[in-house]
Structures are given as structure tokens and as C-alpha cells.
Amino acid sequence: xxxxxxxxxxxxxxxxxxxxxxxxRRHPLRTAGRTVPLLPATILLAVFLVGPVIASFYGSFxxxxxxxxxxxxxxxxxxxxxxxxxxxxxxxxxxxxxxIFLIGSAVIGQNGLGLGLALLMERASRVMRGVVGTFVVTxxxxxxxxxxxxxxxxxxxxxxxxxxxxxxxxxxxxxxxxLPMLAVILANIWRGTAFSMLVYSAxxxxxxxxxxxxxxxxxxxxxxxxxxxxxxxxRRSISxxxxxxxxxxxxxFTLIFVMTGGGPGTDSSTLPILAYQQAFKFSQLGLxxxxxxxxxxxxxxxxxxxxxxxxxxxx
Amino acid sequence: MKRLALALATGAxxxxxxxxxxxxxxxxxSSGGTIKIAYQKFGNFTQMDTQMxxxxxxxxxxxxxxKVQLVPIQAAENDYYTKLALMNKAAATAPDxxxxxxxxxxxxxxxxxxxxxxxxxxxxxxxxxxxxxxxxAGQGDDGKIYxxxxxxxxxxxxxxxxxxxKAGIPVPWQPKTWADVLDAxxxxxxxxxxxxxxxxxSGKPQGEASTMQGFEMLLYGTADQLTDSDGKWVSGxxxxxxxxxxxxxxxQDKLGPTPQQALxxxxxxxxxxxxxxxxxxxxxxxxxxxSQNWIxxxxxxxxxxxxxxxxxxxxxxxxxxxxxxxxxxxxxxxxGSKSKNKExxxxxxxxxxxxxxxxxxxxxxxxxxxxxxxxSDPKYTSSNPTNAFFxxxxxxxxxxxxxxxxxxxxxAIQVAMESVMTGxxxxxxxxxxxxxxxxxxVGAKNVVxx
Numbered sequence: 090x091x092x093x094x095x096x097x098x099x100x101x102x103x104x105x106x107x108x109x110x111x112x113x114r115r116h117p118l119r120t121a122g123r124t125v126p127l128l129p130a131t132i133l134l135a136v137f138l139v140g141p142v143i144a145s146f147y148g149s150f151x152x153x154x155x156x157x158x159x160x161x162x163x164x165x166x167x168x169x170x171x172x173x174x175x176x177x178x179x180x181x182x183x184x185x186x187x188x189i190f191l192i193g194s195a196v197i198g199q200n201g202l203g204l205g206l207a208l209l210m211e212r213a214s215r216v217m218r219g220v221v222g223t224f225v226v227t228x229x230x231x232x233x234x235x236x237x238x239x240x241x242x243x244x245x246x247x248x249x250x251x252x253x254x255x256x257x258x259x260x261x262x263x264x265x266x267x268l269p270m271l272a273v274i275l276a277n278i279w280r281g282t283a284f285s286m287l288v289y290s291a292x293x294x295x296x297x298x299x300x301x302x303x304x305x306x307x308x309x310x311x312x313x314x315x316x317x318x319x320x321x322x323x324r325r326s327i328s329x330x331x332x333x334x335x336x337x338x339x340x341x342f343t344l345i346f347v348m349t350g351g352g353p354g355t356d357s358s359t360l361p362i363l364a365y366q367q368a369f370k371f372s373q374l375g376l377x378x379x380x381x382x383x384x385x386x387x388x389x390x391x392x393x394x395x396x397x398x399x400x401x402x403x404x
Numbered sequence: 405m406k407r408l409a410l411a412l413a414t415g416a417x418x419x420x421x422x423x424x425x426x427x428x429x430x431x432x433x434s435s436g437g438t439i440k441i442a443y444q445k446f447g448n449f450t451q452m453d454t455q456m457x458x459x460x461x462x463x464x465x466x467x468x469x470x471k472v473q474l475v476p477i478q479a480a481e482n483d484y485y486t487k488l489a490l491m492n493k494a495a496a497t498a499p500d501x502x503x504x505x506x507x508x509x510x511x512x513x514x515x516x517x518x519x520x521x522x523x524x525x526x527x528x529x530x531x532x533x534x535x536x537x538x539x540x541a542g543q544g545d546d547g548k549i550y551x552x553x554x555x556x557x558x559x560x561x562x563x564x565x566x567x568x569x570k571a572g573i574p575v576p577w578q579p580k581t582w583a584d585v586l587d588a589x590x591x592x593x594x595x596x597x598x599x600x601x602x603x604x605x606s607g608k609p610q611g612e613a614s615t616m617q618g619f620e621m622l623l624y625g626t627a628d629q630l631t632d633s634d635g636k637w638v639s640g641x642x643x644x645x646x647x648x649x650x651x652x653x654x655x656q657d658k659l660g661p662t663p664q665q666a667l668x669x670x671x672x673x674x675x676x677x678x679x680x681x682x683x684x685x686x687x688x689x690x691x692x693x694x695s696q697n698w699i700x701x702x703x704x705x706x707x708x709x710x711x712x713x714x715x716x717x718x719x720x721x722x723x724x725x726x727x728x729x730x731x732x733x734x735x736x737x738x739x740g741s742k743s744k745n746k747e748x749x750x751x752x753x754x755x756x757x758x759x760x761x762x763x764x765x766x767x768x769x770x771x772x773x774x775x776x777x778x779x780s781d782p783k784y785t786s787s788n789p790t791n792a793f794f795x796x797x798x799x800x801x802x803x804x805x806x807x808x809x810x811x812x813x814x815x816a817i818q819v820a821m822e823s824v825m826t827g828x829x830x831x832x833x834x835x836x837x838x839x840x841x842x843x844x845x846v847g848a849k850n851v852v853x854x
């Protein structure tokens with residue numbers, strides 16, 4: 090794709106200039122000159138986006154701390170922070186919980202439900218679409234802290250959910266205490282589905298009707314059309330959406346912190362909660378940034394998997 | 405060349421813009437005529453805010469030309485420490501005077517955030533009013549003074565006289581051993597279903613309250629402590645397992661709140677605001693400051709608290725000498741090492757801690773005074789019927805080993821408590837897990853095994 094671009098650009102420009110007057114090769118100095126206006130933006134991006142990442146990465150190799158002797162004399166400690174993490178069983182539990190949270194709430198929950206809703210809404214009446222859309226999007230536009238408190242109130246042992254179950258004669262469990270991961274996963278699905286639904290609705294509207302129709306003529310049922318026509322056509326949206334929801338979900342902190350505080354014990358301590366605890370409760374900034382770096386790696390692994398599996402660049 | 409120059413100029417302009425972003429901070433730092441006072445203001449805790457506003461007014465009247473800038477930090481305890489540490493990291497934001505927890509003094513002194521006060525207190529006539537243990541509370545590991553104590557606290561048993569009498573327990577109640585405490589709880593459980601017999605804070609959500617009001621009040625009543633006389637951390641002690649056993653009995657024998665209730669972040673507020681005033685909780689192992697919620701200026705005023713409630717010391721495990729146990733914390737005022745106006749900042753500390761202002765604060769915040777002249781002042785002793793009792797625990801009280809590793813150890817204790825209260829582990833298993841976590845937290849070379 091990268092190699093194809095200059096030729097097409099050249100063809101276009103020659104067409105514009107007319108034959109017999111081929112455009113000379115670009116002067117290297119001019120090219121450099123044209124990048125100058127980009128410089129401020131590049132510097133800003135470097136300082137505010139790349140800078141913190143590098144700082145955090147570097148911090149993970151130091152004993153930086155909020156208080157104590159290390160706060161005054163921060164020095165390089167190599168892989169000590171990582172070695173310490175890999176010795177702690179809590180850390181592996183956190184990685185596992187993070188992956189469960191990610192797959193449960195983002196990959197299956199938000200994407201699955203989002204796609205389902207988008208498919209259903211395509212066929213729904215205008216009124217139905219309006220009503221459902223409003224409800225779903227409302228939970229998404231709520232500030233995270235408000236959504237978190239709403240979810241806390243809903244799942245609390247005397248909360249809305251158990252009151253409703255009680256009316257039906259079912260004694261509900263203490264969700265936040267006995268099923269903390271399920272509670273935060275459901276809460277994150279509730280909060281994030283709207284985004285996927287919007288992305289998929291837009292993607293589905295781009296699927297040409299004639300392709301669907303001819304598939305129907307050839308005798309493909311709804312399920313087959315979905316698997317062989319629709320999904321391949323919106324493959325790129327799926328991969329983009331998976332990537333976005335994954336990265337969003339990996340960094341979810343407020344929701345879990347408010348609902349369970351990572352507890353009981355460490356039963357819902359995902360990596361962001363663990364990083365917060367190490368950095369700010371135990372004042373070990375270095376260790377906290379090491380966890381943040383690993384979070385980055387988890388995100389990168391999932392992104393690579395999506396890119397490989399869905400090949401969005403292939404037409 | 406022209407373009408290169410342009411590029412450089414653009415870069416320079418961008419750098420200027422960025423530098424401009426940080427400029428306001430440095431301008432507002434305490435240069436010349438302003439001193440910044442940082443303290444906590446959160447939830448029901450507004451007493452420090454009231455006090456500092458008052459002292460600032462006095463200070464500005466006495467020191468013309470010096471302005472006091474109050475920085476109330478709205479954050480719960482853990483977040484307050486974090487925010488304060490972050491402020492301290494940069495000279496532009498570092499406060500001149502800090503409201504500093506005694507248990508962070510050593511760590512913050514090591515971090516270079518605090519100014520040694522020895523030369524200042526040497527010239528301060530009021531310093532002789534501070535007894536030795538109060539002075540030690542503000543000491544760093546290097547033996548220098550880094551904070552001046554505002555007041556302290558002790559811990560003991562609060563009990564509802566009516567509920568105890570209903571269960572046939574004579575009042576005033578004076579338990580002599582742990583068994584006496586548990587017996588009373590069992591009687592209450594048998595006689596009064598619906599009443600929670602005994603509360604002992606436990607588990608991670610209650611944070612330091614679990615460690616200090618809960619676990620340490622038990623452990624320091626055994627033959628063991630968290631550290632030995634050389635300051636090494638103790639692992640494998642019998643006292644540790646016994647204390648966990650007590651926690652297990654309270655929660656697994658249903659003498660306390662349900663684990664679910666106890667692990668709710670808000671249980672502390674519910675206890676002082678609802679359970680106790682509504683007669684739902686009979687005995688509470690808690691801090692000397694409890695009544696500050698119930699006095700007329702408190703968060704949950706309760707007219708009859710003085711007649712309904714009783715208070716007594718937490719006994720040692722088997723009644724061994726000295727027979728009772730207490731833990732103490734407390735807060736200080738400290739001077740920021742990055743302060744540009746140390747003289748004015750010290751004058752502020754002196755004013756805030758003089759007899760009059762100390763007395764006012766200790767009454768307002770139901771603190772136990774450390775100044776001898778305040779402790780004996782009739783205005784203090786008569787201001788609250790519990791003052792004399794909780795002050796009397798000062799001779800038997802213990803202080804936490806407040807090193808920079810302490811927060812990690814404290815967390816390991818909360819984890820151990822939580823796993824026995826929920827029945828996930830036996831006291832022996834949880835103690836074993838604590839020993840492992842301890843070695844990881846402080847390093848194996850700082851641990852001795854009993």
C-alpha cells in the first residue's frame with residue numbers, strides 16, 4: 090500500500106498538467122521546508138503524548154517514591170521493580186483478572202451486545218430505535234463517577250437489583266461481595282455498549298443492500314448472510330472497535346474503585362487498581378509505573394491479535 | 405538556512421509557550437509576604453479548618469504584611485497523604501506549614517520534605533510544656549524534631565449501658581481479659597437478637613482503622629508486638645495468631661457485624677452515626693474521638709450520649725500487667741523544608757500551638773492534649789465527660805512503628821484479618837501468609853522469627 094501511493098499521486102498530477110510536461114522530482118529542501126509548519130504540532134505531541142509514556146517507562150526502572158529516602162535520592166534500579174512484581178502472586182492474579190475483565194466486558198459484552206443492538210435496530214421502527222438508542226446512550230454519556238455510583242447503588246446488597254429480585258421472591262446475593270468480578274463486568278458492559286452500538290450502526294449502514302439481496306436470492310439465510318456477508322464487510326470497523334474498547338476497558342479505574350475498591354481482598358484488583366495501590370497507597374511510584382508499563386504491554390498484545398486475526402488492511 | 409532559522413524559531417516559540425504553562429505556579433509560591441498552610445478538610449472533619457481560619461486571623465493581625473494562604477485539602481486520609489507528598493515534591497507547590505500525621509513524620513523527614521525544628525524549639529519558652537513522649541512523636545529517625553504535636557488520641561471500649569444491662573451485665577462494665585469481652589458479647593447475642601454485640605474493625609476497606617483500632621489493640625495486649633526492642637519486625641509470634649483468633653471468633657461466631665457489613669467502606673460512619681445512637685451496637689472497640697460526632701457541634705448530634713454510653717479500657721489478653729492497652733496516633737504541625745519564609749512559618753506554628761489555641765483545638769476536636777498546662781486546665785477536663793478517662797490511658801498507650809514500610813505492613817495485617825473474618829483462612833494460615841508478606845514488604849534481613 091505504501092509503495093502504491095506515490096504512483097497514483099504522480100498519475101493524478103500528470104493528468105492535471107497535461108502530457109509532455111512531466112513534473113520534476115521534488116527538491117529535498119522544499120520537502121523539508123514543507124514539514125516546518127508541522128513542527129509545532131509534532132513538538133506538542135511529543136511533549137504531551139510521547140513524553141509521559143517515556144517518563145513512565147523510565148520511572149519503572151527507578152525506585153522513585155512519594156515519601157521516604159527514595160523520594161529524595163531516586164536512582165536507577167534496573168529490573169528490580171519487574172522482578173519484585175513477578176515474585177508476587179497478587180500480580181499474576183491481577184493480570185488474570187484484567188484479562189477476564191477485558192474479555193468479559195469489552196470483547197464479549199460490549200462488542201457482542203453492541204453489534205446485536207445495532208443489527209436489531211437496523212430493522213426496528215423509527216420510534217423503537219429512538220427509545221432504545223436514548224437509553225443506551227444515556228449510560229454512556231454519564232460521567233464515569235456518576236455511572237460508578239449508580240452501578241454501586243444497583244448492585245449493593247440492599248440495592249435496586251436485589252429489591253427487584255426480592256419482589257420476585259428470589260433472595261439476591263451480595264453482588265459486590267460474593268461476585269465482585271461479575272458485578273464490575275456487567276457494570277462496564279452497561280456503561281460501554283453504546284459506543285460499540287454507534288460504531289456498528291454506522292458500519293452496517295455502509296453494507297450495500299444489493300449484496301445482501303443477491304445473497305438472499307442465492308438462498309442464504311439470515312445467519313449465513315451475517316457470517317459470510319455482513320461481518321466480513323464490516324471487518325475493519327470490528328477491528329477498530331475492538332481495539333478502542335480494549336484500550337478503554339484496560340484503563341477502567343473509577344468504576345471498579347468505587348464499586349468494590351478492588352476487593353473483597355484482591356478479588357477484583359485489576360492492574361490499574363494494583364498500580365494505584367502501589368503508587369499512592371504504598372508510595373512506590375516506581376513499582377506503580379512498572380505495572381502501568383505492563384498494562385501497556387497487555388494492550389499491545391491484544392491489539393496485535395486483532396490486527397492479525399481480522400487483517401483490516403486487506404481488501 | 406532561512407528555513408532552518410524559522411524551524412528553530414518555531415521550536416523556541418513552542419518551548420516558550422510550554423515554559424509559560426509552568427510560570428504561574430512559580431509566581432504564586434510563598435515568596436516574601438505569604439505563607440501557605442496545608443491541612444486536611446474532609447467529610448465530618450472540619451475542625452482543623454475552623455481552627456486554622458481562626459489562627460490565620462490572629463496571625464495576620466499580629467504580623468502586618470505577612471499574608472496567610474490556607475490550603476484545605478479535600479481528601480480522605482490516604483489521599484491526603486498522597487496529595488501532600490505531591491505538593492511537597494516541587495518547590496513551587498510545597499507548603500510552608502503542614503498538618504502532618506505522626507506516622508508519616510519519619511518517612512517525610514527522610515524524603516527531605518520537612519525542616520528540622522531543633523534550633524527553633526530550643527528558643528521557644530512553651531517547649532517545656534511538651535512531655536517527652538509527645539516530643540518523640542515528632543521525631544525523625546535521625547533523632548531531630550520534625551513536627552510539634554497538636555494532640556493525641558487513645559483507644560478503648562465504648563459500650564451502651566442499656567443494652568448491657570438488658571443482657572444482665574452489671575455496669576459500669578470492667579472487663580479484665582479478652583474472655584470477659586467475648587463473654588459479654590455472647591450474653592448480649594443470646595439476650596438480644598437484632599443487636600450487634602461487638603464491633604472490632606477488620607479488613608482492607610477500613611484501612612488503618614482495622615489495623616490500629618482493631619488488630620493492634622489486640623496484639624499489643626499480648627506478650628508480642630509488631631517490632632521487637634531493636635526495631636526489627638517480628639514474624640511467627642503467638643500473639644499475632646491469638647489476635648487473629650479473636651477476630652475470627654468475633655466474626656465467625658457471629659458476635660460482630662456480618663463480614664459484608666464490616667467490609668463496607670462506610671461502616672465507620674454508620675457505626676458512629678446510626679448503629680450506636682440507635683442502639684443497634686452494644687460494644688465498640690474504637691477511638692477516644694467517638695463522642696465528637698455526638699456533641700452538639702458534631703456530625704450526628706445525640707443528646708443522650710453521656711447517659712447512655714459508658715467507656716472502659718480494652719483489657720490485655722489474660723489480664724497481665726498493666727491490665728489495659730491502648731494505641732495512640734496524633735497529628736503535628738511541621739515546617740516545610742522548601743519554605744522561603746521559614747521564620748514566619750515557625751511563628752505561625754508557635755501561635756497555633758500556644759496554650760490558648762491548643763486548648764481550643766483539643767476541645768473542638770476531642771483530642772487528648774499533649775501540653776501539660778492544657779491537660780490540667782479545668783476548661784478541658786470539664787468540656788467532655790470522657791476526657792479524663794481517655795487521658796488516663798496515656799501511660800499504657802503504644803505508638804505504631806511508624807517507619808516508611810509501615811503502610812505496607814499495615815496492609816498485610818488487613819489482608820490477614822480479612823481472610824480470617826471471612827473464613828477463607830484459619831488464623832494460623834493467615835499468620836503464615838502475613839509472615840511471607842512481611843518479608844517481602846520490609847526485606848528478610850529486617851525480620852526476626854519468634
